[in-house]
Each structure stands twice: as C-alpha cells, then as structure tokens.
Amino acid sequence: MLRYLAGRLGQSCILLLLVSLIGYCVLLLAPGGPMSQFALTPGISKAELDRIAEQMGLNRPIIVQYADWLWHLLQGQWGTSFRDGRPVLTIIFEHLPATLLLMGTATAISISLGVWIGIRGAVRRYSLFDYAATVGAMIALSVPTFWFGLVAIYIFSLKLGWFPAGNMYTIGNGSPADYLWHLVLPAFVLAFVDVAIWSRYMRTATLDVINQDFVRTAHAKGLSRRRVLFKHVVGNALLPMITLAGMQLPVLLSGALVTETVFTWPGMGRLFLDSLGYSDYPVIMGLLMFSAVLVLIGSLLADLLSAFIDPRIRLA
Amino acid sequence: MSSAVSPTLAPPERWWRSRTVRRFCRHRLAMFGVAMIVLLTLACVFGPYLLPYDELFIDLRARFAPPLTGWHFFGTDPLGRDLAARLFNAGRISLLVGFFAMLMSTMIGTFIGVLAGYYGGKIGAVLMRITDAFLSFPSIFLLLALAAFIKPSPFTITAIIAVTSWMEVARIVSAEVRSLRERDFIQAARMLGLSNRWIMFRELLPNAIGPIIVAATLTVARAILLEAYVSFLGYGIQPPLPSWGNMLNGAQQYLGSAPWLAIVPGVAITLAVTSFNFIGDGLRDALDARSDLS
DSSP states (O other), rough: OHHHHHHHHHHHHHHHHHHHHHHHHHHHHHHTTTTHHHHHHHHOOOHHHHHHHHHHHTTSSSHHHHHHHHHHHHTOOOOBBBOOOBBBHHHHHHHHHHHHHHHHHHHHHHHHHHHHHHHHHHTTTTTTHHHHHHHHHHHHSOHHHHHHHHHHIIIIISSSSSSSSSSSSSSTTOOHHHHHHHHHHHHHHHHHHHHHHHHHHHHHHHHHHHHHHHHHHHHHHTHHHHHHIIIIHHHHHHHHHHHHHHHHHHHHHHHHHHHHTTTTSSSHHHHHHHHHTTTTTHHHHHHHHHHHHHHHHHOOOOOOHHHHOOOOOOOO | OOOOOOOOOOOOOGGGSSHHHHHHHHHHHHHHHHHHHHHHEEEEEEEESSSSSSOOOOOOGTTOOTTTTTTHHHHHHHTBBHHHHHHHHOOOOHHHHHHHHHHHHHHHHHHHHHHHHHHHHHHHHHHHHHHHHHHOOOHHHHHHEEEEEEEOOHHHHHHHHTTTSSSSHHHHHHHHHHHTTTTTHHHHHHHOOOOHHIIIIIIHHTTTHHHHHHHHHHHHHHHHHHHHHHHHTSSSTTTTTOOHHHHHHGGGGTTOOOHHHHHHHHHHHHHHHHHHHHHHHHHHHHHHGGGEEE
C-alpha cells in the first residue's frame, strides 16, 4: 500500500512538473507575452519598456525564468496580481469556496439522478424509458452549457420569476436559504451534462454486473429482486463510478467556469475571465496550475478510494 | 492476373454494400444526424444567396423585429440585421472551424498515438505523460488562456481548438496500435525489412482507422461547442464576422426583450452538435463487429 502510494505520488509530481512546463510555455510564448500590456501605455519609450522587463526579470532566458518561477511556486510564493498587487494564492482561495459549493451541489445532483436513471435503464433494457434516457443523454451532451443557462434564466427567472438570474446571494441578506435559492439554477444547469454522462456509465456498469454468475446465484438462492438489485448489483456497479468521478473533474471544472460566467457566480471561473480581461498573468498562471493540481489530487484520491473499497484491485 | 489464376474467387465486395455500411444505415439516430448535417450544410452554403437580406445590412428602423416579421424569418438583431442571413453565414464559419479543428487535432493525435504505441518504452511513456499533462488542465481554461493572448482569427481559433483537443485521439490510437503491434502481419512486415515509418503509417494505421473515425466525428461536435464557448465570451471569432458563438455574445442582455436572439443560434449549435454525436455513435456501433451479437 505504502509503496503504491509513493509510486502514485511520484507519478503525480512528474505530471505536475510537465503541466507547469506546458502552462508556462503556452502563456509566455503566446504572441504578445506579459510585456504587451505595458506596451499599450501611451507614450511609453523603448527604454522604459526595457527597464520594466529587467525589473520583472522578463529579459532572462526562458529556462531561467521558468526555474525561478517554479522555485518560488514550490515555496508557496505564487506571485502577486498585476491588478491589485495582492498575493495570487490569497485571491484564488477567496474564490475557491464559491466554485466548490457550485461543483459539489452539481455533483450531488448529477450522481443521484444519473445513477438512478442508469440503473433503471439497465434493468428495463430496451424499454421506452431506456430509449428516452439514451436519446436524452445524447442531446444533453450536445447542448452548450452556457446556452442552456441562458434558456434556464429566460424561463425560470424572467418568465416564471422563481429563481434569481445571477449572483450568489442578495446583498444584505446572505442567509443559508438565500444562498440555496441562488444556487438552484446554476447547480442544475451545471449538473445537466453530468447527469447524461453518469447515467450512460451507470447503465453500462449495471449491465456488466447483471449478467455475472454471482447475480444468478443470488437469484437462485431465492432472494427478492429488490434485494439482489440493491445488495449485489448496485454495490458492484458503483465501483467504477469512483474512477469516473476522478476523471470527470476537469470536465466539471470547465463546466463550472462556463456556468459561472452566465450566472455571474463569484468563483474561480469568474476570476479567470476577469484576469484574462486585465492580462493578469500571475493570476491566470496561478489558476491554471491550481486547477491542474486539483484535478491531479482528485484522480489520485479516486484511485486510492476505489482500491480501498474494492479488495479485488491489487495495489502493486 | 488474379482472374486468370483463381477464377472461382468471389467478386470483391462493393464498399457501400459492406456490413459496416449496412449496419450504419440501419442506425436511425445516425441517419437523422446525417440528414441534419446535409440540410444544415446546404442551408449555410446556399441560404445566404436565397435570402433577400445581406448579413451585414444594417436597418435601424427594423431593430428587434421578432421572427416572421415580413421577410425576416428569424427576426432581426439590435442593429436591424437579418438574423437568418447572419445565422447561415455564421454556420459557414462555425462548421468550417469545427471541421478543420477536427482534421488538425486528429492528425496531431494520430501522429502522437502511433509513435507512442509503436515504440512503447521510453518514447511511449514520455509521449503519453505529455498527453496526460494536457488532459490535467480543464480544457476550457487552456483554450481561453491561449485565445485571449493570440490575435483572434478563424485560423488561429481553429489551431487553438486543435491544440487543446487532440489528447483523446492520441490515447485511443496508442492503445489500438499497442494491441496490433505484436500481430503476425506486423511481424511479417518486420521480417520483410520494411521501415518503421512504413509499418506505422501503412500497416498499423489503416488497421486502427475505425476508432479514429469515431473519435474524429465526436471531435467535430466538441470543436463546434468549444468555438461557441470561446466566441460567446468574446475571445473567439470577432464581429463583424458572424459565428454561432458570437451571435450569442450580445444575446444575454436582451434576453427579456428579444429572446429569439439567444434561441435561434443556440438551437443551430445544438442541432449540429447533436447530429455529429449521433453520427459518431452510429459509426461506433457499425464499426464494432461485436454489436451484431447483442
């Protein structure tokens, strides 16, 4: 177990190094680069630009810059925002809870709905329900999240007036009920695509388990259908879902970014877009790295958890 | 020569009567997808010539006309431009971006996947770790970061989408090639002394083409979605050039007064993406020889 853990951690570290290299190169080598925003200042001279570049260390070879940046990163110094001079990590941690709240709620919705639809579809295979779920999932996977958000706002806030069209809380209120009220629409919009994915995978996993010998044995023992389904089938079918949850994390984060922009949700996605608007390199870089770290930790946890729950998975 | 030596040989099967094609044609959703894509493509290619309005013609007296006002089938936008004309012209851009992004990303992914799968060992490990690293970024973050700093044009958007969506194909191809690598016909090719390049691209690649085609079809759908996201946020295709995504860009602020501005392009995107997903699903079923058994 420990050896496996060490190996997995080592792998993640190598991956993180690659991620940082790719992220750094992508941003630094993009035409314009970090200096472009200073070059826009009217009347700025070449000498002044050179001085800024030297001050910020941007005139050094790229490898040196990267090593320097990485070294500071490892020490927890993620730089300061170009916009307001505050530390990048502080800013990110301010926006993290909102995103986690949105993602957590959406995941809870999508797992419960998706698992239910998947099991029902597998048990009543080729029924009307199964067919409708299959086609429905394909369409759900094709609807652009942001457009679905717009349609939801149009129907549920503008026409019916049931839910607010944006923001996380009413200014001056901020009670848990108020948060919840603001959370409903964005969480369901974000969960929409995930329900489709979960139900598809759950259907396949359930079908795999249903045809196995131990399920037939359970039936032969005279157990009730309900008992076989919930005790023997669902438990086993849920195992691969843990890995899926880890794999879905980047998709979920991407979705959260898009949902946040439509619903003016003050999370990391909103921060990312604002920082893009200001060419705020340190924050953009920090968010890229931070989200990659989140994703890697997520997949590592998913692997460990499924190994912990399922004794058949050998840790080697 | 073949007819003289073996006159009893059955005539070669015509490709359009092969089992794969027949299976694909039986797939109702896939057929729906093909029909929709053909219709959408025809509408985008010929539609602008048939409509009485130019997509850039501004008519301030006809601002915010709802659908079916006069000859404005889908209504007009805040500048009084005809939405139908804009939709079809935008479709040209969006579909082209989707198609070429697919072509580029499939080529990148296939190349990396074949190399990684064929050589395995250190080269394979390095290539696949790079693929994993790209997969660790939420794709939309990477895409937006690139799009925000590179001067946007249809070509750069296409390239940026391709650069951030080749990983699935690379994984599929490398797994496929790894399973084919030890087969007899590859051993035979090695013994014949064929070059590595020949074996990779003339022997292995044609045998892995099925999963590549499926992945490529699904990539078109993804690319159309990604272009729409990026353009919606204002970092993609720039006006006055219309695209389905940037038509939605201003739609949010008029959602209450002119909802058709959001609905019309959104439906077009959804239709196109759904159709490509249906086609991909049909192809997967058709190319999978085992699907006859179930």
